[in-house]
Amino acid sequence: MTDATVTLPVSTLKDEADKIFARKRLKNFGIPGLILAYLVYVFFAFDVPGLADRMRLDNAATLVSDSYSYKTQVTRDNRSGDITVAKEGERKGAYPDGMTPDWVEMTDEGAVVDLPDGHRVLFGPDNSAVYLHPTFGEITAQVSRTDGVTLSLPEADLPDWISYSKARLDIRTDAGRLTMTRSKTEVFRYFFGWELFWFTLDSPYHNKSVFQIVFGPQLDETRSNITGAVQDFWNNAMWRHKDVVWALGETVLMAFLGTMGAAMIALPLAFIAAKNFTPLLLARQIARRFFDFVRGVDALIWTIVLSRAFGPGPLTGALAILITDSGSFGKLFSEALENVDEKQIEGVASTGAKPLQRYRFGVIPQIMPILLSQILYFLESNTRSATIIGAITGGGIGLLITQAIQTQKDWEEVSYYIVLVILMVIAMDWFSGWLRGKLIGRKD
Amino acid sequence: MTDATLHSPQPSVGDIQMHYMALTRQKRMYSGIAIAIFVLLMVSGFYVADARNAGGFWDGWHQMLDFPAGVVSEAWEKRANLPGLMVKYLPALIETLNIAAVATLIGVIIGLGLSLMSTRGLAKWPLLIPVFRRISDILRAIPEIVIALVLIFMMGGGPVPAMVAIALHTAGAMGKLYSEVNENADLKPVEGLESVGANWMQRMMLGVIPQVAPNYLSYALLRLEINIRASAILGFVGAGGIGYELRNSMTWGQGRFDEAAAIFILLFITIVVVDQVSSHFRNRLIGTGGH
Numbered sequence: 001m002t003d004a005t006v007t008l009p010v011s012t013l014k015d016e017a018d019k020i021f022a023r024k025r026l027k028n029f030g031i032p033g034l035i036l037a038y039l040v041y042v043f044f045a046f047d048v049p050g051l052a053d054r055m056r057l058d059n060a061a062t063l064v065s066d067s068y069s070y071k072t073q074v075t076r077d078n079r080s081g082d083i084t085v086a087k088e089g090e091r092k093g094a095y096p097d098g099m100t101p102d103w104v105e106m107t108d109e110g111a112v113v114d115l116p117d118g119h120r121v122l123f124g125p126d127n128s129a130v131y132l133h134p135t136f137g138e139i140t141a142q143v144s145r146t147d148g149v150t151l152s153l154p155e156a157d158l159p160d161w162i163s164y165s166k167a168r169l170d171i172r173t174d175a176g177r178l179t180m181t182r183s184k185t186e187v188f189r190y191f192f193g194w195e196l197f198w199f200t201l202d203s204p205y206h207n208k209s210v211f212q213i214v215f216g217p218q219l220d221e222t223r224s225n226i227t228g229a230v231q232d233f234w235n236n237a238m239w240r241h242k243d244v245v246w247a248l249g250e251t252v253l254m255a256f257l258g259t260m261g262a263a264m265i266a267l268p269l270a271f272i273a274a275k276n277f278t279p280l281l282l283a284r285q286i287a288r289r290f291f292d293f294v295r296g297v298d299a300l301i302w303t304i305v306l307s308r309a310f311g312p313g314p315l316t317g318a319l320a321i322l323i324t325d326s327g328s329f330g331k332l333f334s335e336a337l338e339n340v341d342e343k344q345i346e347g348v349a350s351t352g353a354k355p356l357q358r359y360r361f362g363v364i365p366q367i368m369p370i371l372l373s374q375i376l377y378f379l380e381s382n383t384r385s386a387t388i389i390g391a392i393t394g395g396g397i398g399l400l401i402t403q404a405i406q407t408q409k410d411w412e413e414v415s416y417y418i419v420l421v422i423l424m425v426i427a428m429d430w431f432s433g434w435l436r437g438k439l440i441g442r443k444d
Numbered sequence: 445m446t447d448a449t450l451h452s453p454q455p456s457v458g459d460i461q462m463h464y465m466a467l468t469r470q471k472r473m474y475s476g477i478a479i480a481i482f483v484l485l486m487v488s489g490f491y492v493a494d495a496r497n498a499g500g501f502w503d504g505w506h507q508m509l510d511f512p513a514g515v516v517s518e519a520w521e522k523r524a525n526l527p528g529l530m531v532k533y534l535p536a537l538i539e540t541l542n543i544a545a546v547a548t549l550i551g552v553i554i555g556l557g558l559s560l561m562s563t564r565g566l567a568k569w570p571l572l573i574p575v576f577r578r579i580s581d582i583l584r585a586i587p588e589i590v591i592a593l594v595l596i597f598m599m600g601g602g603p604v605p606a607m608v609a610i611a612l613h614t615a616g617a618m619g620k621l622y623s624e625v626n627e628n629a630d631l632k633p634v635e636g637l638e639s640v641g642a643n644w645m646q647r648m649m650l651g652v653i654p655q656v657a658p659n660y661l662s663y664a665l666l667r668l669e670i671n672i673r674a675s676a677i678l679g680f681v682g683a684g685g686i687g688y689e690l691r692n693s694m695t696w697g698q699g700r701f702d703e704a705a706a707i708f709i710l711l712f713i714t715i716v717v718v719d720q721v722s723s724h725f726r727n728r729l730i731g732t733g734g735h
Contacts, residue, residue, distance in 0.1 A: 035549065042546050045539075046603045054600040063598065250496060257489050260482075296716040300677045300687065301708060304694065308511040311498025318493055387587045392680060395497075398589070402681070405593045418590055425585035 066411035070195040074104055074113050074187040078127045078143050083111050087195040088409075089186075092237045095201055103189065113187045119175035121187045129185050131171055131178050141169050141180050149180050194412050196238045203232040239413070244400065248424055250314040251396035254389065255382035255428070258321025263375050265326045270333035271359070277337060287330070294327030299385065303392050312394030320389055321382050329374070336370045337363070369440040376432040383428045387421055397421055519705030529706035533689055537710050539603055540685035543678075544671040547607045551614025551671075552664045555580075558615060559622030560648055565631055568644045576619070583616025592678045606683035610671050618667065625659045626652065658729045665722040665729075672718055676711060686711060 043049075073089040076082070085100050087093030100106060103114040110123030118134040128142040137154035139162070144150070148166035163170045169180040177188040199206040204219040205228065213219075213229050220228045234242050271277045273287035303320040310316045345362035353361065390398025397417060404413045494501045519526065561567050562576035588609040595605030633651040642650065653660075679687020686707060693703035 039546070039549075042542055045542060046546075046607070048604065051599060051602075051604055054602070056598060056600070060598045063594065246496075250493070253489050253493055257486065257493060260486060292716065292719075296712050296719070297708075298673050298676060298711060298715055300673070300680060300690075301711065304690075305511055306508065309499065309508040310501065310504040313497030313499075314493040315490075315497035315501055384585070384587050388589045388677060391589050391593075392677070398587075401590055402593065405597060408597065414594070418586065421587060421590065422582060422585040425587075426581060429581075429585075 063411045065190075066409070067415040068412075069190050069192050070412060071188045071190050072101065072195075074111065074121075074123075074189075076110070076123055076127075076129075076185045078182060078184050081127075083123065087201075087238075090238070092200065093196055099201070113189070115173075115175040115187075115189055117175050119173060121176075121178055123185065127185070129178065129180060133173065139171065141178075143180060143182055143185070145182075148182060194239075194416070196236070198236070199229075199232050200236055200238055203236075205229045205232055239416070244397070244417070244420065247390075247397040247400050248420060250317075251386045251390055251398065252383060252424070252428070254314050254317035254321060254386040254396060255379055257318035258386070259325060259375060259379045259382050261318070261322040262325035262329050262378075263371070265322070266329035266333055267371075269326070269330050270337055273330060273334035274337035276340070276342070288334075291327045291330040291334075294323055295331070296327075299324040299389065300392070303389050307393040312399070314390075314395045316393045317386055317389040317395050320393075321385060325378060325382070329378070332374050333367070333371065336367045340366045372439050373436055376436050380425070380428045380432045383425055397424070515701045515705050515708070518699075518701040522702040525702050526706050526709070529703055530710055533686060533703075533707055533710055536679075536684075536686045536689045537714060540675045540679060540687065541672065541714070543603050543607045543610065543675040543683075543685060544668060547610035547614055547675070548664060548668045548671050550607075551611040552618055552660075552667070554611070554615035555618025555622055556660070558619030559626055560652070562619065563623045563626040566626055566629075566634070566648070566652060577623075580616045580619030580623075583612050584620060585616070586613065588613045588674055588678060589681060592683050593681060596682055601682050601684060601688075603684045606675055606678040606685070609678065609683075610674050613674075614667055614671060618663065621663050622656070622660060625656050625663075629655045662726045662729045665726050669715075669718055669722055672715065 070088055072085065072087050074083065074085050075089065077084075083106065085095045085104055095101070105112045105114075109125045110129075113121040113123070115121065120132040122130040122132070124130060126142065127144065128140065131139040131141075133139060136159065139154075140152045142150050149164070149169045151164050151169060153162075158164060161172050167181065169178070171178040176190065177186075179186045179188075196206075205213055205225075208216070208219070213225050216225070218225055222228075223231065269287050269290070272283055273291065275284065278284050278287075299320055302323050303316070306316045306319050306323075310319070340363055344366060345358055348358050348362035386396060387398040387401075390396035391402045392398075397420065401414065401417045401421070404410050404417060490501075558576055558580050561569070562573050562580065564570070564573065567573050567576075588606075591609035591612055592605050595608055599605055629652050633655070634647050637647045637651045675683075675685060676687045676690075679685035679689075680691050682688065690704065690707045690711075693700050693707060696703075
């Protein structure tokens with residue numbers, strides 16, 4: 001060896017070194033270059049430059065502002081002249097007759113609506129409305145059947161925060177918003193927070209403090225304060241706390257049933273697929289191909305197939321998780337089984353144990369820690385999958401989220417659900433870690 | 445010691461046996477209770493799920509194969525169409541794959557940064573370790589579908605919302621996995637580099653990354669597999685790609701099941717191929733370089 005290197009001329013060695021350097025250089029610049037080229041290709045394939053046009057920033061603004069604030073609408077029906085006040089403009093959030101927030105005053109001719117910073121809207125007779133702007137002045141508008149919306153301003157020019165046509169007037173200021181069409185006149189006032197989260201307006205406990213409810217006088221003759229408050233909160237029509245808790249429960253249930261069912265199905269099949277337990281090649285191959293098939297047909301397809309048979313709901317989701325994961329578990333468990341120590345099984349066999357006893361006392365104790373930690377890991381990750389499957393089939397919190405997103409107005413509910421999902425996943429993560437620690441001891 | 449044994453009487457075999465039996469009985473009772481609770485949870489859980497489902501299990505299970513059978517028989521009748529349809533849906537499949545690939549790439553890069561920032565001994569700002577860990581936790585906890593749906597509302601349909609959603613989730617997952625890998629990295633090269641005045645970036649690039657790269661790549665490949673499935677699912681809720689085509693062909697219903705079958709086959713082949721290729725490379729990576 002040393003002989004050979006000595007006789008090699010220096011120039012050959014140099015050439016070789018140069019070659020290695022060149023290869024290395026090519027690799028170091030080539031791979032990032034390829035990645036960059038790929039990203040450039042995708043940039044155009046995904047039409048990112050056109051994204052700016054398609055981007056709907058007003059949607060984004062609604063989403064963000066809606067998730068931390070709500071609006072209360074004062075609406076006048078321009079045909080009947082009736083004035084209603086409702087949170088978020090929903091029936092569920094409407095103030096009962098004779099009850100108004102303190103910034104709305106009903107008058108004989110209409111109503112006076114106070115907005116922040118000295119802005120004020122007067123609903124007058126004959127479908128007229130006056131917007132009193134503290135710096136700009138008085139904006140008067142009126143709807144009539146023949147002329148549509150007519151507008152009179154203190155200045156000749158239309159400021160950019162007013163958009164006006166015969167069909168529609170829209171005044172937007174920082175204090176609030178006034179819209180007027182032939183059919184109705186609406187004033188919006190914005191508030192911070194989530195509306196009616198605890199109690200709806202028809203509940204006697206609305207706007208009462210915890211102290212008043214717990215220690216104050218009885219507010220409802222038929223129920224004690226605490227039962228009444230719990231019932232009204234639980235049945236809150238705006239936020240549907242009952243349904244939300246059920247939905248979260250359904251999602252966890254899907255993950256639990258699916259994961260545990262999959263593990264129970266996969267364990268016996270894994271014995272068939274493991275080389276050291278099944279000498280018969282054909283049986284092994286069949287079990288393994290079964291695992292591959294079940295895993296290869298994606299959870300998406302299983303979900304579609306199952307929802308055709310069972311309809312939407314938690315059972316469909318649980319079965320979809322069960323089928324997909326029995327493939328993954330089968331593969332993992334059979335690998336664990338192939339790595340068991342034969343000596344322990346021999347030891348159990350030497351005491352005259354039958355095959356089933358040999359498995360029970362020679363094999364299961366060895367693979368139990370791996371099994372449990374895999375199952376618990378899957379349980380946690382399946383909580384998330386169950387949310388997604390619920391969104392596809394319709395069930396659990398996934399369904400509530402997709403519904404709330406598709407209505408495109410209850411963004412505060414969307415953010416509420418997102419927070420709940422995050423808490424649920426983190427709680428499952430913590431729980432599975434805790435259980436793993438209890439059952440098999442800490443990993444590190 | 446000897447004193448104690450002299451005074452206290454030697455426990456007889458019978459005593460030891462009794463003690464042992466008592467312990468065994470106790471252990472059996474505990475595991476019996478645990479199993480009983482588990483069975484109770486499973487059974488009651490099944491009944492609750494069954495009751496809250498639109499169609500019951502006992503009515504539905506024999507219909508389970510009706511839909512696949514319908515698809516297969518229709519696809520078999522029109523089997524001449526299948527190759528053509530598969531070519532037709534190839535661009536959609538490539539879009540799904542691109543979403544997954546780019547999301548994995550971006551997610552891995554962000555996750556790498558998060559993991560370095562949240563590993564003890566490597567973090568640039570050790571005080572902020574809990575902050576970066578919580579960021580990873582939260583990114584991991586949000587299901588992709590939620591981010592995707594919100595972004596679809598803001599940006600309109602298309603691959604970008606799905607890509608962003610999957611990338612964010614990947615970043616969170618990789619942030620956790622990689623920081624576990626980082627914890628096993630040898631700190632000596634980092635110290636050596638520090639002693640010659642290397643800055644944080646250089647210490648990480650030259651001291652840590654070469655040690656952990658095989659494990660990183662192996663996890664990234666595994667993630668690519670997962671992300672292809674996720675990208676198909678997101679397509680189903682409107683983010684483009686093969687999932688979107690699948691939903692369209694499903695809503696057409698009977699008569700267009702050959703299209704659904706073509707998409708099923710494409711998706712199946714893709715997942716199996718990616719699975720095999722990535723497990724081959726992962727074995728090689730861990731076999732040669734990693735520990």
